[in-house]
Amino acid sequence: MNKTMVELHICTSGKTCPKRGSCEIAKKLKETVSSLNLDDKVLVHEEGCMGLCRSGPNIIAMPYGTKYGYVQETDLPKIVQENADKMAAHSKTG
Numbered sequence: 001m002n003k004t005m006v007e008l009h010i011c012t013s014g015k016t017c018p019k020r021g022s023c024e025i026a027k028k029l030k031e032t033v034s035s036l037n038l039d040d041k042v043l044v045h046e047e048g049c050m051g052l053c054r055s056g057p058n059i060i061a062m063p064y065g066t067k068y069g070y071v072q073e074t075d076l077p078k079i080v081q082e083n084a085d086k087m088a089a090h091s092k093t094g
């Protein structure tokens with residue numbers, strides 16, 4: 001795992017999340033990262049089922065392990081920014 005970057009894992013190939021729009025949300029997530037100029041700080045990984053199907057679409061933010069369920073497009077800027085800010089704060093404190 002890259003310790004200087006946030007990794008946002010989104011389920012796009014399980015049985016449930018794609019039916020709830022996770023592929024479109026993953027695309028929007030990548031666009032959101034770029035629009036916030038955070039490509040060098042936030043990586044988006046598309047994943048298979050993460051075992052959280054009931055609350056899909058799901059995002060897990062690493063290295064913090066924060067889980068976001070029932071994700072909608074409108075949630076994405078907040079998810080991206082809060083994790084980038086967390087990483088920035090941690091890298092300042094070492």
Ligand code: FES
Nearest residue numbers: 011014017050053
């Ligand atoms: S299908 Fe997405 S977590 Fe299982």
